[in-house]
Structures are given as structure tokens and as C-alpha cells.
Amino acid sequence: xxxxxxxxxxxxxxxxxxxxxxxxxxxxxxxxxxxxxxxxxxxxxxxxxxxxxxxxxxxxxxxxxxxxxxxxxxxxxxxxxxxxxxxxxxxxxxxxxxxxxxxxxxxxxxxxxxxxxxxxxxxxxxxxxxxxxxxxxxxxxxxxxxxxxxxxxxxxxxxxxxxxxxxxxxxxxxxxxxxxxxxxxxxxxxxxxxxxxxxxxxxxxxxxxxxxxxxxxxxxxxxxxxxxxxxxxxxxxxxxxxxxxxxxxxxxxxxxxxxxx
Numbered sequence: 001x002x003x004x005x006x007x008x009x010x011x012x013x014x015x016x017x018x019x020x021x022x023x024x025x026x027x028x029x030x031x032x033x034x035x036x037x038x039x040x041x042x043x044x045x046x047x048x049x050x051x052x053x054x055x056x057x058x059x060x061x062x063x064x065x066x067x068x069x070x071x072x073x074x075x076x077x078x079x080x081x082x083x084x085x086x087x088x089x090x091x092x093x094x095x096x097x098x099x100x101x102x103x104x105x106x107x108x109x110x111x112x113x114x115x116x117x118x119x120x121x122x123x124x125x126x127x128x129x130x131x132x133x134x135x136x137x138x139x140x141x142x143x144x145x146x147x148x149x150x151x152x153x154x155x156x157x158x159x160x161x162x163x164x165x166x167x168x169x170x171x172x173x174x175x176x177x178x179x180x181x182x183x184x185x186x187x188x189x190x191x192x193x194x195x196x197x198x199x200x201x202x203x204x205x206x207x208x209x210x211x212x213x214x215x216x217x218x219x220x221x222x223x224x225x226x227x228x229x230x231x232x233x234x235x236x237x238x239x240x241x242x243x244x245x246x247x248x249x250x251x252x253x254x255x256x257x258x259x260x261x
Contacts, residue, residue: 007189007242009212017042018223019232027063032152035232045156048238050163051149052220054231055183056125058145058166059136066093068133084109090124090135097122097137113138116251117183119170142166142184143246150186161240163188166247167217180221182213185247188240189213211250 021038025031035053039045059065073081073088077095081088083104091109095101098111102118111122115138123138139145143166150164166184182190190213220233 006193007191007240007245009189009192009210009238009240011238014219014235014237016219016223016233016235018225018228018230019234020230022057022231025057025060027060027065029061031057031061032149035149036153036156038232039153039156039234042234045153045158045162045234046236047157047159048161048163048236048240049157050165050188050216050235050238051153052165052167052180052217052224052233052235053146053149054224055123055138055142055166055168056129056136057231058139058142058149058184060129062139062145064137064139065129066135066137068093068135080104080109090121090126093135093137094122094124097124115140115142115183116248117170119168123168123183138168138183139166143186143248144184146184146186146247154187161187163216163238163240163244165213165217165220167220169221179214180217182211182217182247182250185213185245185250187244188238189242190245190247190249193242213247213250 019038019042021041022034039051068089071089071092073092077092078088080101081091085106086109094109094111097113099114101111103110108120110118110120112118113122117123125136129136146164146166150162154160154162164186165182167180168183169178170181171178192210192212216235219235224230224233
């Protein structure tokens, strides 16, 4: 039996634009329906489009908002807060969202989240959140969130294919500047796997795996902006082959992670 084709995502010429019209969301808001209206008003979708959605609006719709005034820090949170200089209540929320602490030093708290992501503050964020001392936690299951949105928006693309990427902003080892990455993926390959292919000079590729969904998330961030209140973007012009995967495919096995102690 022939080996299944490795997933590949290509795009020779791309278009990307932010989608406006999405109102400020309250917990429990129907992001799928509201997003569908905004996408339809912006011209709808085509097969092989990818919709990039910021994790913030997903978290708001899913009720992942916490008021720090209601948080009571544990002794562990107070100890970590003393090391980092963070608000002990914020640290308590971060620890609740984490499997383990990776770095805790003045001004920096890096953890592995319950979703398996490695990032600052477990992705808990105070920016772009209404309500005084409100903070946002990441979606509980970003891949499932992406799948639900894809199911709701698929008809806008003529039954697809359609990709959805839930994005968040992460820092990077050895690099200044944060970038948008894919924390949830549905309907498309998260990785482009070139291993086993020959380059133009006949060299057999052994380690060329590209984080395509992260690249798409970064492209979406360029047009959405950080402060413009535009949490949706469409990327057009990609084509892919091979089966769809989730963002879990982007998580490196800790045993092979040279950056993690």
C-alpha cells in the first residue's frame, strides 16, 4: 500500500485582509453567527480560504473572563509573585492555567499551559479586556473552538475546503519581538512536511517541516493590527494537499525540545 501523501500547503500569490463589523463580545456571545455575518458582509469566502481569528474574541465568547477582585492567591502564587514582581492574583490565575512553571524570574513568568503551549503568563492577558481588573484566559480547547467555527462558516466557502486558525501572540527563544502563532487549527494541515522530497539539485530532504499555520497566523496579524479592534482576517490563495491536522501537531515533544529544561 502506498504511503499517504505528506501534508503540503502552498501559495504563490496571496491576498489577506482584515474583516470589520464584529461587535465587542460579551461572555456567551455567538461568535460563529456574528462572525458569519461579518464575513458575508465582507464578500463571503472561497474554497481554500483560511480565516484567522484572535484567541481573545474566542475567549470572550466562551466566557474565559476572570475578575482579579474575585481571586484569592495561594501561598504558592504569593511565592512566585515575590520572585517575578507580578500581581499575586494574576499569578494565581496563571498557575491555574498551567501544568508547570518553566521560568520564574524578575519580570518574567513562563509556563506550560494545560493545553501544552509554552508561553509567558500561560497566555493570560489583561489587554483589550473591558471591566477594570478583568483578565482573559486562553480558550480551553482552541482546536475544538477552531473546528466549531469552521463548521459554522463552511457554507460561506461553497462547502470548502476551508481552514480556520485561532491565533495568539507569543515570544520566541533567541528572537526579539513577539509573533502571532496558531494555537487552534481546523480544516487544513498545520505543518507542511517536505521530508522525503528532492530539492532542485537532487538532495533528499530529511528535516524540512514548516509551521505553515503559524505563518498564516502571522500574516493575519499584519492586517488585523494590535490595537485596531479587528479580530478576523481572511487569507486567500493557498492550496493544500494531505489531511487536515490540529495545532497539536505544532507542539514539539518535550524530549526533543532543546530550549526547555
